[in-house]
Amino acid sequence: MPLFWIPPEVAFCFVAIVDRALNLSSLSSSDCYETIIVGAGIAGLACAQRLAEQGKSDFLLIGEKLGGRIPSSSDGQVNYGAFYLRSDYEHFLKFAGIKRRIHVSDVLFAQEGKYKSIFSIVSWKQYPKLIRWMLFLRKFQRHSLLFRQRSVTMSQKKAIELDPWLHQLYSEPAEALIERLRLEELAGNCFDQLVMATSFQRRSEITAGYYAASCLPLIQPTYEFEFFPERMIESCFENIQKGSVTRVSPINTEGYCWEVLNDHGNRYQCRNLVMATPISVSRSLIEIPGETNPAAAAYMVHVRGILKSDYATGAIHIFPCDSEDLVIVHELNGTSFLYSRRATPVLETYFHNYEVIARKHWDPAFFLGNCIIEAERDNNLYLIGDHSFCSVEDALITGLFAANRIARRCSERNESSQSDYREPLDPVLAG
Ligand SMILES: Cc1cc2nc3c(=O)[nH]c(=O)nc-3n(C[C@H](O)[C@H](O)[C@H](O)COP(=O)(O)OP(=O)(O)OC[C@H]3O[C@@H](n4cnc5c(N)ncnc54)[C@H](O)[C@@H]3O)c2cc1C
Incomplete structure (x- = not known):
């Protein structure tokens, strides 16, 4: 355990004390921010961490639970939400400690009333098909890594549209892929169970892309982990407030676009609003046209x-x-x-x-579903998190993307002499 480890609850208590000390009841200049982030899961924390890294200090993160869907038992030994990371989680690995490796041979699948490893389930006759699936997964992983790399600086929607092969996989049902690759028997014997254990969904319920992503532990070292959310906020403690956002409204006052109300009745205004809450929560606070995944x-x-x-x-x-x-x-x-x-x-x-x-x-x-929604919206609004691609790494990257875009637009604004400069509305982004 690193020396500077602080339990998340203690970190939040500290933040709550700072917050109480700053408790201002009426709107003053200190209640106006360049950016407000709502939600302290991995996406919101990554956004805050990257803004701080870029020298930005004019932001506030309001969140209920530090770490969101990555909590652990009080002794930090067992994760109660996200359970594993893969060695290709490049960004998340900076904030996590690796624990036990999960070897494929340690995983036992139900088979005719008994539990067996994949090696005793797959007969030698099926090996060519197993190898074909592994090679497919390698290709899928290469495309996914490039997609993630692109998603740091462009929205996931735009990044996936640059890769028709990957895009197709996230649009078609998993059933279609398994049929195309003639993998029904292997899928029925073990892949479906693996997918169910990682995504909680049956083959008939998910896309081919998510089915393949759930099988990646077959080819990529996979570990249990301990998450250190305090590492993400050590440079921006004072920008974090424990609380719940109860209302968000669009405004148009002196360059500020959004007003945010928290559960203590405090009002804040900001130019950029980053909604890092689960999409169902974001939808209850803001009008988001179009479909989102169930x-x-x-x-x-x-x-x-x-x-x-x-x-x-x-x-x-x-x-x-x-x-x-x-x-x-x-x-x-x-x-x-x-x-x-x-x-x-x-x-x-x-x-x-x-x-x-x-x-x-x-x-x-x-x-989970085939809706990939645009993160960068009209009126300086960003919708980040795992609503389109579900994993701690993908959610984290959406936070980096929002922070990078905000920093970029901020420097573009500074370069322009107009103080009330706003980027022209891009109809594609607005969609
Ligand atoms: C049981 C389970 C197992 C999983 N296993 C894995 C796994 O093994 N590997 C993997 O990579 N991924 C796994 N995942 C997925 C992964 O945990 C998520 O994709 C990721 O943590 C989502 O992060 P997020 O920041 O988008 O959302 P969240 O973590 O949900 O963060 C949103 C935050 O917003 C806060 N919030 C909500 N409403 C408000 C409000 N009104 N005001 C202020 N704050 C608010 C919430 O309290 C929360 O802290 C698992 C998920 C679950 C549930």
Whole structure:
């Protein structure tokens, strides 16, 4: 554990104290900001961190929970939301500590009532197809890495439109891809279970792109991790306020475009508004025309108990696709956690004796579908987060993108002599 580690709760307490000390009731110049970020998940934190890195200090981040959907148990040992990272999470790795590696051989799949590793499920006759899938995944990964690289400076929507191959995969159903590659048997025996355990969705429910992304742990080193959100805000503590935003309204006053109200009744104005909340929350605060991906729920139970013999070996057990329970993970500290699609899984099925350490209900947990929405909107509004591509790395990159765009537009404005300069409305961006 690094020396400067501060538990997220303590970091937020500190921020709350600073905030109380600054508690101003009427709107003054200190309530006007160049940028307000709403939401302190990985996307909002990345935006704040990148703005600070670029020398910007005129911003405020208002958030409820530091880290959002990446929380951990009070001792930091077990993650209650995002569970794994891959070694190609270039940006997220700067803020996370790597823990146990998840080897493919440690993952056991349900097969005819027993749990087996992929190597005992796949017969030698199926190896050519398995290799074909691995090669496909390599190609998918190359395209995805280029997409991520581009997404740092352009919106995900624009970045994916530059790659018709990848774009097609995120538009078509996973069923179509599996049929095209003639992988039905392998998919039915193990890939579908892996996808279900990582995305909580059946093959029939997701796009080919997300199906392939969920299979990437087959070819890329994958680890459990510990997240250090305080590393992201160490250079901008004073710009962070614990709280909930209750209202957001467009305004047009002296170059400010948005007014934001928090749950303490404080009003703030800003030129740039970055909504880093789950898209369902953003939609409840702002009018967002067009469709967005539907929300899916997920449930997690952290348990101390004795596992029944069927589940006692291997690090990870993945259940059959027709089960509402998805996966049991055995942690190094002797506890286990279960991810499920139902709120109250029957723990007696898996444990002899047990005690529940914690339960976590994620609703919304994921937004999966083929809607890729434009992050950069009219009126200096940015919609960031995992609403189009779901992973901690992709969500983080949307935060970098918003900060980069804001910094760029700010320097363009400074270069122009007009004080009330606003970039002309781009009809594509506005869409
Ligand atoms: C159970 C589960 C398992 C997952 N597993 C993995 C995994 O293994 N690997 C992986 O890469 N990804 C995984 N993910 C996905 C990953 O966690 C998310 O994609 C990512 O964390 C989303 O980050 P975000 O910043 O977009 O949103 P969030 O983390 O949801 O952040 C949004 C923030 O906004 C705050 N907020 C909401 N409303 C308001 C308001 N009115 N005012 C102020 N703040 C508000 C919230 O409290 C939250 O802190 C998993 C997700 C879940 C739920």
